[in-house]
């Protein structure tokens with residue numbers, strides 16, 4: 114199992130003699146499945162060439178302001194957003210002092226200031242610099258702010274002294290970094306997910322569809338990726354950008370979605386059916402656009418195949434999670450569906466009157482055979498992370 118599969122690590126390198134060891138750290142992080150981008154302080158580039166990190170990480174190295182610029186001057190914010198975790202190794206005494214002060218005079222400190230994610234530092238310095246009251250105080254404040262302090266280690270130093278202040282060895286840091294992630298519950302898991310509405314053709318121009326925006330499904334795909342899963346997303350027509358680390362297959366109708374799911378499902382451990390699949394489709398769609406007539410028209414509908422029930426009925430079925438969007442009696446309908454369709458878990462929510470579809474916030478209750486858990490109304494992104502944690506726990510308990 115690759116412990117850092119799908120993880121994005123932004124490695125900051127500051128001006129310490131230990132900077133050369135970070136080259137090995139990049140190699141070890143990549144080996145564990147991480148995507149690594151390196152940001153160097155100006156001083157760090159005097160200790161080791163950016164080219165070394167570029168070759169090992171397979172990505173351009175950032176140091177000057179311009180390096181992160183995408184043309185709109187906002188590249189530093191983009192980089193901070195990109196990272197699942199920021200690790201500064203080595204962290205010089207001066208860098209730690211700047212971080213403590215909230216300074217933003219260079220790219221690396223700015224990234225740290227612009228991040229609301231996890232930050233860790235691996236200090237590296239002479240023993241007396243480490244023992245200095247100023248450094249001690251800086252570290253105490255950083256720790257109090259939730260910044261993780263990795264090390265330092267003890268031993269012989271470049272300056273000839275022996276004591277505390279050495280950067281932890283790359284092998285040790287490569288073991289510590291995966292522990293910075295709170296999730297990882299789906300590491301090594303292959304997860305198939307459907308999202309969005311379906312379109313059922315009436316004629317060449319018209320279709321039947323529903324109010325699903327795909328936001329909940331896409332948020333779940335993102336949360337599953339963050340939890341370490343290898344995600345395949347089968348998407349109905351939505352106006353959302355693809356989660357960058359998912360394999361996305363686009364479909365239109367429920368029939369197409371059924372076929373796509375059935376051809377992918379065998380390779381997956383978990384299936385989440387978040388799409389709002391039409392139960393019925395026009396029985397006789399016309400290839401031509403239907404012309405307006407003088408009298409009313411009856412639209413005959415025929416039933417679509419039930420995707421989630423078909424998956425749950427497979428002999429080697431994946432851990433199967435369904436959705437129930439109900440306008441009333443949510444629990445009764447959800448439990449009925451859970452049992453009838455042979456699902457492992459069902460996520461149920463109330464829809465209609467500004468709830469559920471099309472909006473950014475949602476509340477949800479997860480039901481399983483002998484329990485349930487209510488998740489309070491919050492953003493779909495936060496909700497998705499909570500749901501993935503529950504899905505991961507139940508999947509692990511059964512597998």
Ligand SMILES: Cc1cc2nc3c(=O)[nH]c(=O)nc-3n(C[C@H](O)[C@H](O)[C@H](O)COP(=O)(O)O)c2cc1C
Nearest residue numbers: 127128129130154156157205206207208237238239
């Ligand atoms: C040869 C040499 C080695 C150095 N090693 C360290 C070190 O291990 N730790 C440290 O905190 N500073 C060390 N320094 C001092 C820093 O490079 C200096 O404080 C610099 O301003 C840090 O800049 P930065 O934090 O922007 O990278 C060293 C300086 C030199 C010339």
